[in-house]
Amino acid sequence: MISELSLLAAPDTAWWQAPWIAASGAAVLAIGMVIAVALSWALNLIALPGNWIAVGLMAIYAWLGPGDGRLGMGATPVVLAFVLAAIGEGLEFLAGAAGARRAGASRRATVYALGGSMLGAFLGAVVGLPIPILGPVLAALLFGGAGATVGAIYAEKTDGRPWRESWLIGKSAFWGRTLGTAGKAGVGALIVVVAFITVLV
Template sequence: MSPVTYYFIAALLSLANAACWALNLFTLPGNWLIVLTTALFAWLVRSDAGHGVSWWTVAALAIAAALGELLEFVSGARAVAKQRAARRSVVLAMAGAMAGSLCGASLGSIVPILGTILGAVFGGAFGAAAGAYLGEHT
């Protein structure tokens, strides 16, 4: 593989991983998509000549993503237990966060980049709060 082709594909990987990372704003599984795109890169671009990504790196990314999921789950469960929230409100809050962030990003897309990000964050927060409220008071 020529160096130009390699660096072009590596730049595409960087852009794809940045886009996947941004999906976390929409409460979508961006970390796991980073693992997937990096695994695809490791499979397509061999690391024999010192270039590319090794499978050890892909494994480290998968472990980091799993630890992130575990940390998110444990911190959320502890916060819910501390507040004595009902399970229904937790499920509705998660669904509301996803729906709210997608709607907020769509509505905020009128203003490029910043509007989408702020719309996703505030829409997700509003959706989570609305879902939790509905779960506790209905």
């Protein structure tokens, strides 16, 4: 009993090597990290910073998880994930800039488009489309774009713009939101692949 307690308290023993964790504990942690990163990827579809959450999860695992061995994660994968997340943000920004703002949208319309896209994407993810596996993803993309369209049109119409101008801005908001989210989600998928390959392959 005393030896077990001393082993638990030994400062040189890594926490994942403690006797109260089974031999497969490190593998369970690695799998859990990859699943959490994959789930955070889905947040990109509803305009939340899923890629940055994934980077944070990988950084925490690299810091607290196994430092070496097949299940270990060094600094290189975390830095790579950080660079990918930054690229994803850049793609989303460029697509958005080429969308509603380029069509002459007001700041208010841009804000409403963002809010509408978040609500639409959430609704789409819940409702889904009758397509195996990809249904919720495609629905979140399309509903998010539709929400951005409705939000931008509503903001412009209530500001007194003609219907034709409001419609053009709404259409630009749709494509900006859809392409930006698709690009960001695509980069996020690469982050998931990096996490998976690093600890499970």
